[in-house]
Amino acid sequence: MTIGFIGLGNMAKAMIGGILAKGLMGPNEIIGTAATETTRTKVANKYGIQTRSSNEAVAKDADIIILAVKPQYLKVVIADIMDTVDDSKIIVSIAAGKTINWLAKEFEKPVKIIRVMPNTPALVLEGCSAVCRNDLVTDNDFHFVMELLESFGKAYTVPESMMDVVVGISGSSPAYVFLFIEAMADAAVAGGMPRKQAYEFAAQSVLGSAKMVLETGKHPGELKDMVCSPSGTTIEAVHVLEKEGFRGTVMDAVQACIEKSRNI
Structure with a gap:
């Protein structure tokens, strides 16, 4: 199992740090990419993970793809990776305001999607994440992703209709x-x-x-x-x-x- 991060900002680094600290996965099972070589190098040196130079390369090699970019960049990212994503991969989005339905339409085909709203205390392993999924995500898939999220704090399943409320309260x-x-x-x-x-x-x-x-x-x-x-x-x-x-x-x-x- 390989996890791929598209975007290596603070939240991605918090997630990587928690996953490694809890021993859920090793550095060789995590790959990531960022817009600049400087960021990729810094994260690789700090956590020992592998990096790729493109979004497409991460999507190709990863079983779980975490979209850790700002909402305004999602369209471009999805366009980059959609041809390499099939129904065996799990898409995890942490972008505020972008619904599962919106994400599914952008991919233009059936895709397993999990939507997460984490917060920055994840950086000190005290995060609080709200989680929901579409019908294509199996219970086993969902359980594994919940384990990953709980490595850096608490994770709770919520109806997607509550996600905007979660943004306000958490x-x-x-x-x-x-x-x-x-x-x-x-x-x-x-x-x-x-x-x-x-x-x-x-x-x-x-x-x-x-x-x-x-x-x-x-x-x-x-x-x-x-x-x-x-x-x-x-x-x-x-x-x-x-x-x-x-x-x-x-x-x-x-x-x-x-x-x-x-x-x-």
């Missing part, structure tokens, strides 16, 4: 969290804390809080109430956030992201 949300961490750190710096330490305190607090939600199974509101003592400092801060429309702003941001994904 695919793009690390940016919101980074912004929140930066804002908290800025406030701590204003209070006199060194910036490096401020980032560490803010980031570790977000990490620990997220872990509490996942591991305790408690409602986030209940966990919030546990921190808010009567007449305390935390409830005072929560009051300001509520007054300034914190929840509504976050909801509006996620909904704007979902709508943008739907219209790509």
